[in-house]
Amino acid sequence: MAKDFSYEAVMSRRPEIMKASVGIDYSQFEQDGIGFDYERMMKETGYTLAEMQEIQGKTGVGNTPLFEMHNMTALARKYAPKGKGARIFIKDEAGNPSGSFKARRAANAVYHAKKLGYKGVIAATSGNYGAAVASQAAMHGLKCIIVQECYDSHYVGQPEIIEKARKCEAYGAEVVQTSVGPELFYIFLKLLEETGYFNASLYTPFGIAGVETLGYEIAMQFREREGKDPDVVVCTNAGGGNLTGTARGLIKAGAVETQVVAASVDLTGLHMASDTDFNRKSFTTGHTGFGMPFATNPDRSDVPRSAARSLRYMDRYVLVNQGEVFYMTEALAQLEGLERGPAGNTALAAAFALAQEMDENQIILVQETEYTGAGKHIQAQLTFALENGIEIFFGNPDDEVKGKNIILPENPSMMKARDVDMNKLKASYIKNIAAKAEDKVLLEDDITFLVQETKSTDDFVRDEVKKLGYQVRQN
Amino acid sequence: MIFVIQKGTWVKIEQQVLDSTQRAPQLPDDTKKVPFMMWTKGFLVEDSEMNGDATVETLTGRHVSGSLKEVEPSYDHNYGTYIPELIRIGKDLRKERWGGDING
Numbered sequence: 001m002a003k004d005f006s007y008e009a010v011m012s013r014r015p016e017i018m019k020a021s022v023g024i025d026y027s028q029f030e031q032d033g034i035g036f037d038y039e040r041m042m043k044e045t046g047y048t049l050a051e052m053q054e055i056q057g058k059t060g061v062g063n064t065p066l067f068e069m070h071n072m073t074a075l076a077r078k079y080a081p082k083g084k085g086a087r088i089f090i091k092d093e094a095g096n097p098s099g100s101f102k103a104r105r106a107a108n109a110v111y112h113a114k115k116l117g118y119k120g121v122i123a124a125t126s127g128n129y130g131a132a133v134a135s136q137a138a139m140h141g142l143k144c145i146i147v148q149e150c151y152d153s154h155y156v157g158q159p160e161i162i163e164k165a166r167k168c169e170a171y172g173a174e175v176v177q178t179s180v181g182p183e184l185f186y187i188f189l190k191l192l193e194e195t196g197y198f199n200a201s202l203y204t205p206f207g208i209a210g211v212e213t214l215g216y217e218i219a220m221q222f223r224e225r226e227g228k229d230p231d232v233v234v235c236t237n238a239g240g241g242n243l244t245g246t247a248r249g250l251i252k253a254g255a256v257e258t259q260v261v262a263a264s265v266d267l268t269g270l271h272m273a274s275d276t277d278f279n280r281k282s283f284t285t286g287h288t289g290f291g292m293p294f295a296t297n298p299d300r301s302d303v304p305r306s307a308a309r310s311l312r313y314m315d316r317y318v319l320v321n322q323g324e325v326f327y328m329t330e331a332l333a334q335l336e337g338l339e340r341g342p343a344g345n346t347a348l349a350a351a352f353a354l355a356q357e358m359d360e361n362q363i364i365l366v367q368e369t370e371y372t373g374a375g376k377h378i379q380a381q382l383t384f385a386l387e388n389g390i391e392i393f394f395g396n397p398d399d400e401v402k403g404k405n406i407i408l409p410e411n412p413s414m415m416k417a418r419d420v421d422m423n424k425l426k427a428s429y430i431k432n433i434a435a436k437a438e439d440k441v442l443l444e445d446d447i448t449f450l451v452q453e454t455k456s457t458d459d460f461v462r463d464e465v466k467k468l469g470y471q472v473r474q475n
Numbered sequence: 476m477i478f479v480i481q482k483g484t485w486v487k488i489e490q491q492v493l494d495s496t497q498r499a500p501q502l503p504d505d506t507k508k509v510p511f512m513m514w515t516k517g518f519l520v521e522d523s524e525m526n527g528d529a530t531v532e533t534l535t536g537r538h539v540s541g542s543l544k545e546v547e548p549s550y551d552h553n554y555g556t557y558i559p560e561l562i563r564i565g566k567d568l569r570k571e572r573w574g575g576d577i578n579g
């Protein structure tokens with residue numbers, strides 16, 4: 001009998017398909033209760049730092065340059081109180097083969113697929129990761145399929161995503177495109193089953209471990225150049241892998257004093273699965289539509305347990321508005337002579353504001369840039385916004401209404417990094433994860449797990465679960 | 476007039492994966508109202524009519540069927556149109572940083 005490839009049939013086979021396509025039996029890391037052994041999963045399924053450096057080095061990934069943003073720093077100091085205005089640096093990850101830090105994730109995933117004998121790799125992504133996987137697959141001689149959500153119901157595509165399709169095809173990948181909706185996951189599973197290819201998920205231990213080299217490099221480069229670790233590292237945050245991997249790498253280098261800050265573009269109010277909102281967004285990654293749900297419920301990805309767990313490492317989470325990121329993208333070109341893609345500059349917009357809170361002798365690092373090109377460019381994206389009825393004007397970025405306007409700061413002094421309440425974020429994580437417990441009973445081990453997952457304290461977690469009406473029992 | 480596209484031509488096909496009644500329950504209404512679509516590129520397996528049923532062989536060797544949407548699809552995304560605000564940002568920033576009219 002022919003296999004049933006209907007929506008229901010394929011979705012119901014999800015666990016088997018997943019298991020066969022990533023080669024990891026996640027159940028071995030599960031604990032009694034709601035938790036799992038994250039560190040053991042990372043250790044037993046990932047690679048050591050040295051192995052990763054070698055794997056990445058062989059495909060030209062990593063060792064990207066570090067630039068000091070002298071003019072940005074001087075400008076930030078103009079608006080800062082006396083003695084304030086940290087030195088701003090940027091790690092030029094656009095220098096990776098596929099044009100973003102995602103090459104680090106893909107290098108490990110594709111290497112692993114090849115080692116396990118898979119003939120091809122599949123990734124579901126409309127972003128830089130697709131290009132990264134396609135580029136790596138080209139180097140390793142593996143076939144590659146990228147599935148991307150690209151068009152709305154009028155067949156109007158996001159220019160940035162269309163550019164990504166082009167780039168994937170340039171590396172010889174097959175690109176399958178869909179309209180708006182989470183049912184893309186069905187197509188993805190069906191393709192995995194049909195081809196038997198490897199699931200080059202963004203969220204496997206090897207993918208996330210691939211970013212650890214970035215954090216490690218940062219510490220090494222700063223020690224060599226400045227004789228110290230950066231005080232603050234700002235990471236553009238979506239699914240949380242960028243921040244998680246970078247923070248783990250910093251820790252592996254011993255840079256435990258460095259503060260790790262997440263930055264996202266605030267798209268609050270736009271629905272991620274909405275056909276009409278789809279083309280009203282001027283950012284397709286690095287925004288709150290991914291950042292918030294993934295931080296507060298990481299196991300929502302295409303693997304049973306995500307290795308990207310940003311709340312474990314996040315010291316602070318700040319939001320910037322679309323107009324501010326576009327403004328800083330232009331500033332990066334006009335003041336520093338670096339033309340880079342807008343999404344990657346989310347952290348830069350935040351850093352410009354954060355630097356003004358810090359002392360002059362301190363260092364703040366924007367840990368990545370991404371490539372720019374047709375479609376994926378400030379001018380293309382602003383044009384697309386205008387075509388979709390979004391107004392663009394100068395004013396106070398605080399007044400921006402997502403999906404309605406983009407407000408460019410009247411003056412650079414208006415740039416802001418708006419703090420997300422970390423305790424609320426952690427409480428929200430605890431609420432989501434505790435809900436998996438049966439009969440409102442949590443184990444002592446669950447409490448330990450929740451403390452680690454939220455980088456908080458025993459008291460904080462106990463207090464939260466008590467408020468939610470959970471009982472705590474010995475294991 | 477019917478256009479027949481020759482076997483072996485590089486094309487894009489369109490397929491309705493789910494109709495609006497089959498869509499995921501948690502979706503917002505605007506998305507639920509429209510079908511879930513998929514587009515695939517490949518070489519036509521047989522001579523096919525524009526907008527008619529067609530099967531392609533993709534780059535990974537898969538055979539996929541749908542309706543023939545585009546022939547020899549290419550890219551025309553670009554750098555957009557003139558955005559006056561960008562010129563103003565550049566001028567403002569240079570003035571803020573370097574002062575005066577040196578680079579203004």
Ligand SMILES: Cc1ncc(COP(=O)(O)O)c(C=O)c1O
Pocket residue numbers: 100101102127128129236237238239240241242243285286308343344368369370
């Ligand atoms: C350039 C760039 N920066 C940051 C991110 C965010 O990374 P993550 O999803 O791991 O948080 C992405 C991912 O989409 C990206 O492409």
